[in-house]
Amino acid sequence: MQTRFDVAVIGAGPSGAVAAALLNKQGFSVCVLEKQHFPRFVIGESLLPYCMVMxxxxxxxxxxxxxxxxxxxxxAAFTWGSRYTYFDFTDKFSDGPGTTFQVRRGIFDKILIDEAAKQGVEVRFGHGVTAFDNSGDTALLSVETDGGESYTLEADFVLDASGYGRVLPRLLDLETPSSLPPRVAHFTHIDDHITGDKFDRNKILITTHPTHRDVWLWTIPFGDGRSSIGVVGTPDKLAGDSETVLKKFALECPMLAEVLADAQWDNDFPYRSIQGYSANVKTLHGKHFALLGNAAEFLDPVFSSGVTIALHSAKLAAEVLGRQLKGQAADWQAEFAEPLMQGVDTFRTYVNGWYDLSFQNAIYAPNRSPEISRMISSILAGYAWDTANPFVEKHAQRLAALAALVGPLRLV
Structure with a gap:
């Protein structure tokens, strides 16, 4: 078994698969180490159109x-009480794809890593990283297989794409508390049996709870009559078992109660929950390593930005690392960390604005300006790095001005 590569990638999820493929295309030897076996369940099922670029x-x-x-x-469609509005991603400010897919991540992630393997990437499932040594001229990874074997893998550079596993942040003590309040999500898959034209299967539906505006639900339809549904809120409001909490909050929302009237909730898919998912780190890179996607930072699921940030981080890292491995100058802070955080901070502004209601009110405001709607549509479509968009370039100032213009809204 080969134990020396140009690049080792920890994790075979979307960011790991994309980074590995992009580096392999540049002619480097790449090994992906994945502790689990695919397919496996992961949440984060609604992609954004910018993902299609990567x-x-x-x-x-x-x-x-x-x-x-x-x-x-x-x-993306939004509903609160009797209010309903949507953003058409094909009518947006930024250039680029205006459509994407809503996916079962087990299938999606396996497709990506299988394609990377077909292209020549070495992929090892059931191989977990237990230690990391970057004290020498190369990086050394201690690897244990689920068959009980262990070995050391040497690489010039390591990309951590381990997602919620956050392997290097844990091993190198890089984790720091998120600036976002702790929240919990309860979710499942249902046979939705939705008929009629009130529900648009080509859009994710985000539902604001009628009385608790910091509680919201996602409905993500798949292509086979099933949907992913989940509720997000603070642990105090969402305390209890996942099935009871999810059904309670869903059926308290007028539009959801109507469109899911014939849904079959009780099938073979389990109810699940995740909490404390927002995360941050002290640094995005260091000697012989960089952190991708959720291994570095995860904000909140409200605008489905997780996979988009992960793929953009993979694209940036592959570009910088490619130059470095070819002996060219590479500035990880200026060419990776700072450009990545520009989009992350843009998303963060609008996530915070959702929960403090400044952005939520702007979304639900009647008679939105078509020009402003196109700019917001671009951000919701994932183009959070397009600084030609005024709502990206000066995201905090623009949102504050928009919120002042819209003012508070009442439930109707």
Whole structure:
């Protein structure tokens, strides 16, 4: 078994698969180490159109488009009480794809890493990283297999794409508390049996609870009559078992209660929960390593930004690392960390604005300006790095001005 590579990637999720494929295309030897076996369940099932840019570059897009269980996604819909509005991602400020997919992540993630392997990436499932040594001229990873074997893998550089596993942040004591309050999500998959035209399967539906505006629900339809549904809020408001809490809050929302009237909730798919998912780190890079996607930072699921941030981090890292491995100058802070955080901070502004109601009010405001709607649509479509968009370039100031213009809203 080969134990020396140019690049080792920890984790075979989307950011790991894309980074590995992009580096392999540049001619480097890449090994992906994944503790689990695929397919496996992961939450984060609604992609953003900007994701398609990275999937195209990695050579994955054609296979993703061919998967029949994936549902075309062309926008995001929002409902609160009797209010209903939506953003059409094909009508946006930024250039680039305006459609993407809503996916079962077990299938999606396996498609990506299988395509990377077909391209020549070495992929090892059931291989977990237990220690990291970057004291020498190369990085050394201690690896244990689920068969009980252990070995040392040497690489010039390591990309941590381990997601919620956050392998290097734990091993190197890089974790810091998130600035976002702790929240919990309860979720499951249902046979939705939705009929009629009130529910648009080409859009994720975000539902604000009628009385608790910091509690919201997602409904993500797939291409086979099933949907992912979940509720997000603070632990005090969402205390209890996942099934009871999720059904209670869903059926208290007028539109959800109507469109899910015939839904079959009780099937073979379990009810699950996750909490304390927002995370941050002291640094995004160091000697012989960089952190990708959720291994570095995760904000909140409200605008489905997680996979987009992960893929953009993979694209940036592959570009910087490619230059470094070729002996060219590479500035990880200026060319990776700072550009990545520009988009992350943009998303953070609008996530905070959702919960403090400044952005939520702007979304639900009647008679939105078409020009402003197109700028917001771009951000919701994932183009949070397009600084030509005024709502990206000066995100905090623009949102504050918009919130002052809109003012508070009441339930109708």
């Amino acid at each position: 999937l195209e570059e990695a050579g994955f897009a054609e296979t993703v488009r061919a998967e029949p269980s994936f549902q075309l996604k062309n926008g």
